[in-house]
Amino acid sequence: MSAWTAAMEQLEAASRVAKVPRDVLARLREPERTIEVRVPVRMDNGTIRLFHGYRVQHSNARGPYKGGIRFHPNVDMDEVRALAFWMTMKCAVAGIPFGGAKGGVTVDPKTLSVGELERLSRAYVRALGSNIGPHVDVPAPDVNTNPQIMAWMVEEWRKMQNAECKMQNVDEWRAAFTGKPIAMGGSRGREQATGFGGIVVLREVLRAIGKKLGVPTRGATVVIQGFGNVGYWAARAAADAGFRVIGLSDSRGGIVVSERRGGVHPLPRAGMKPAPTRGDESLNPALVFDCKKENGMLAGCYCVGTVCDATPRHGRVSNEQLLTTPCDVLIPAALEGVITGPIARRIRAKFVLELANGPTTPEGEAALRKRGIPVVPDVLANSGGVTTSYFEWFQNIRGERWSEEVVLAKLARLLQKQTREILALATRKRCTFRDAAFALALERLVASMRA
CATH class of the missing domain: 3.40.50.720 (NAD(P)-binding Rossmann-like Domain)
Structure with a gap:
């Protein structure tokens, strides 16, 4: 089963719990924009190599698109679409004013030199052009990307804006990407x-x-x-x-x-x-x-x-x-899809906490449910990253700098609140934690789309 098919199965299951209107479901079943680019990069030996890049913007009903960029040999459009959908759900679960997006390049970064990696990172940003920005779509690190790569990307984006004289606020460029080094406007506490x-x-x-x-x-x-x-x-x-x-x-x-x-x-x-x-x-x-x-x-x-x-x-x-x-x-x-049906039938844990994106397949989750092993879903369990990305974006927009202690304390309070709300909803609806988390997200998305 593809990642996108698995994501849509999760949406259908949650929609029955939340009783979502048909028009809202129709909007969520398709991303608002899919972008596929060819990224030419000059290699160290002087040759030009073409890489396939993707960015999927699933929904901006609650705010600018938000989601990571991954560099991995298995990146494809199906995977990126699913990850963008999950980001929409995750941001709604977290209660932050962002929508969902995801991006990536099909590449094994371990085979590239530092110079090739930098040129690829900058070329990918140029290829996306005006599709990203502080109030449009705010990327972040993901698999095989890190603060250094975000630094290259945000520098390239800043150069593009300066060339076109598009920035009204001289410091606004910092908010175009999150997960940056501290020296470039990154948030303390974001790494962990x-x-x-x-x-x-x-x-x-x-x-x-x-x-x-x-x-x-x-x-x-x-x-x-x-x-x-x-x-x-x-x-x-x-x-x-x-x-x-x-x-x-x-x-x-x-x-x-x-x-x-x-x-x-x-x-x-x-x-x-x-x-x-x-x-x-x-x-x-x-x-x-x-x-x-x-x-x-x-x-x-x-x-x-x-x-x-x-x-x-x-x-x-x-x-x-x-x-x-x-x-x-x-x-x-x-990575996603590691807890399959056969693996789930052999798991000897009392419950599963998903910190990867989409690590449990629908078959795997069904097997765990049958065995009475609860799953705390990724859209709740790993939402600390995107929540702190929101803190970073907010600090950049407002020109503020928070201490690590303040960031982690704010994060803990928000996550405790969202967790309690989802546990209560799961008890009230007699459903899984995933269905409860998605139902909460869908309720918030419906409210935003109908506002």
């Missing part, structure tokens, strides 16, 4: 916002239903698939909040805390009885991060307490094994 926000949501969910699920509010075991920006900061925030991080992975594999007589060992193959989890050990995310930087891969960075042991016998697993590790909370924090 998505991961930090996910753990805020997790703690709020556990306060409400942790006892029912048999998951403690402190000391619960957490497994995180994905160790990019989101996964790393989620692991840091989870450890700081008193959770035990017992599994981490990146695209090349992972590590888990497990034991048997004679020492730590990898998880057994499918069908074998798992070894008991240690009662007190937890991975140290900061040390794992440093070890990965030094060694180039995570699978082997077995860091517990203040010591790392990279010997091969220590807890190395595949991503599939990691997803089926026994734990209290499973957090997919990488």
